[in-house]
Amino acid sequence: MTQKTDILIIGGGVIGVCTALYLTRAGHQVTLVEKDELCAGASRGNACWVAAGYALPTAAPGVLSQGLKWMLDPGSPFYIKPRLNLDLVRWLLNFRAACTHEQMMEGAKTLLQLNSHSIQMFRDLAADPDLEFGYVEAGLLHLHLSEKYRKLGEESAELMRGMGMEVISMGRDGLEELEPKLKEGINSGVFYPEHAHLNPMQLVQVIGDQAEKEGAKIMLHTEVTGFKKSGGRIAEIHTTNGTLEPDEVVLAAGAWSSILAKRLGAPILMEPAKGYSVTVKKRSADQGPSRPLSIDDTKVAVTPLGGDKFRFSSTLELAGFDPSINQTRLDVNYQSLQQVLPDMELLDGEEPWSGYRPLTPDGLPYIGRSEQVENLVFATGHGMLGITHGPITGKLVTEILTGQTPSIDLTPMRPDRF
Numbered sequence: 001m002t003q004k005t006d007i008l009i010i011g012g013g014v015i016g017v018c019t020a021l022y023l024t025r026a027g028h029q030v031t032l033v034e035k036d037e038l039c040a041g042a043s044r045g046n047a048c049w050v051a052a053g054y055a056l057p058t059a060a061p062g063v064l065s066q067g068l069k070w071m072l073d074p075g076s077p078f079y080i081k082p083r084l085n086l087d088l089v090r091w092l093l094n095f096r097a098a099c100t101h102e103q104m105m106e107g108a109k110t111l112l113q114l115n116s117h118s119i120q121m122f123r124d125l126a127a128d129p130d131l132e133f134g135y136v137e138a139g140l141l142h143l144h145l146s147e148k149y150r151k152l153g154e155e156s157a158e159l160m161r162g163m164g165m166e167v168i169s170m171g172r173d174g175l176e177e178l179e180p181k182l183k184e185g186i187n188s189g190v191f192y193p194e195h196a197h198l199n200p201m202q203l204v205q206v207i208g209d210q211a212e213k214e215g216a217k218i219m220l221h222t223e224v225t226g227f228k229k230s231g232g233r234i235a236e237i238h239t240t241n242g243t244l245e246p247d248e249v250v251l252a253a254g255a256w257s258s259i260l261a262k263r264l265g266a267p268i269l270m271e272p273a274k275g276y277s278v279t280v281k282k283r284s285a286d287q288g289p290s291r292p293l294s295i296d297d298t299k300v301a302v303t304p305l306g307g308d309k310f311r312f313s314s315t316l317e318l319a320g321f322d323p324s325i326n327q328t329r330l331d332v333n334y335q336s337l338q339q340v341l342p343d344m345e346l347l348d349g350e351e352p353w354s355g356y357r358p359l360t361p362d363g364l365p366y367i368g369r370s371e372q373v374e375n376l377v378f379a380t381g382h383g384m385l386g387i388t389h390g391p392i393t394g395k396l397v398t399e400i401l402t403g404q405t406p407s408i409d410l411t412p413m414r415p416d417r418f
Ligand SMILES: Cc1cc2nc3c(=O)[nH]c(=O)nc-3n(C[C@H](O)[C@H](O)[C@H](O)COP(=O)(O)OP(=O)(O)OC[C@H]3O[C@@H](n4cnc5c(N)ncnc54)[C@H](O)[C@@H]3O)c2cc1C
Pocket: 010, 011, 012, 013, 014, 015, 016, 033, 034, 035, 036, 037, 038, 039, 040, 041, 042, 043, 044, 045, 046, 047, 048, 049, 050, 051, 222, 223, 224, 225, 252, 253, 254, 255, 256, 257, 260, 273, 274, 275, 276, 277, 313, 314, 354, 355, 356, 357, 358, 379, 380, 381, 382, 383, 384, 385, 386, 387, 388, 389
């Protein structure tokens, strides 16, 4: 059975559903295919932040040397599985090249633009009574356990202030005012008041439902298995539920996008960067933090998730597509939580979750038309910031496909830049 559609979106994570909503609102006939349920990938178990002030790319001066030290520590938040893989070698070489101050600041300009557009769009979405996804603007508190991370936190804060972001440095009094239960001895932190958080599963579900209500077709349990190209265009998309003939294709398959892109003859450099999270049911109403916290020394994030749960998340492992969870690393996360909040013993946690951030070497997403395949648009590679960048990505893809001038200069996000 062959079906025609104007625009086919591959992937039902935050990027796919946001793109479906804005394209549908612009009057396009849209079909979204998802191999599983909605929100089955990285969009499911992440740290839930709309990270307005998180604009420094992963690739930054000093990151490589710190990463190499961490490689020797089995409990560290970072790990590269040693393996002979040409794509990984090319990714690492380009990552290294992006670790300069100049490149970091250039990347930060783009990320900050994406962040500020998205936060405004999140406010608009959250104002719609039909779209409940637990959106709260309560800021983000970075905590520093050591002098080294106090200095690094202050340096980042200074850079962000220089770019116009409100950032408040805090000593013990300020920290206690925001988070009265913090353990003694934690005397330094930095507060980003413009940060928000939300429930990512609710977000993806309600945006997907809304897109469907407004006319998009969503095909679940429909995996893209192959393509037929003709004259430099995608003529057919083969799926486990039949063949589709789209005019345009949006590739929004998260970390899996690089596999599909390679098969399409439009390769992109991207690594699945595994992270873990555990969602915890509160034992009492006031257990856990009142707002998102980041423990900078261990890279552990804790976020309240609705009324009766919170979630902690951490780690970045470049280990290919391997969902296994390293218990030692997870235990270190627990311990670092116990270092900052006294009521973190005996957590009543759900099964640990792991997911793959779609990580590009320079930390910027790939948003734009393919150079190699005429009717292919990339909407992927959002790394640590895919939840934050969902709405603006949907808007930018819509602008590309309707021939409008994009709201943000897309040049730094060109899919063929490596
Ligand atoms: C531990 C952790 C914490 C994070 N914290 C944050 C945070 O606080 N804030 C933030 O902004 N970001 C955060 N991120 C990053 C964010 O989760 C991702 O960038 C984002 O979810 C990527 O969304 P996506 O839609 O591109 O990919 P995904 O959510 O992975 O969705 C891709 C979808 O494509 C589908 N798919 C794949 N192949 C096919 C195929 N062949 N056919 C059909 N469907 C296919 C998959 O099943 C999947 O559902 C975090 C990530 C992790 C791992």
